[in-house]
Amino acid sequence: MDKKVIIFAGMIILMCIGFVIVHFTYKVEKEVDETTYKYLKETDLYKGINIDEVSKLTISKYTEGGVDPEEITDLEEIESNYKSLGNIQLGKKTDMACEDNTTVYTFTESDDKSTSIEIECDWIIIGKDRYLIK
8 A cells, every 4th residue: 555655646746747847848938939039120131121212123933833023113012012021920940941932022222232032931031041930
């Protein structure tokens, strides 16, 4: 009878430790996720685009069938795309990659300076880093 009580108490202690570990791990992951979360409009890449000087937006969609570029010169449509992209929420960094579903938004300013925003599958590429899109 004494061994059964010790075994039972040990199992309860192990279960409590397990619950604490799971809770702590979830809490840490959640905190890390929230601290890395931000909008694209808060990045230097996005802020580097002077929307008042943009004269053309080229949207190039890369798929298995090749590239399908679309050139936009309507300023209202350019600004609408710019604002929509700025509201993309960046999540955690990732190492994932894909080759058959990429869209590149290239903003060309009147002085021929261009800045590109690349979205590949469900993540965005900023420099050499990839971030999940929330």
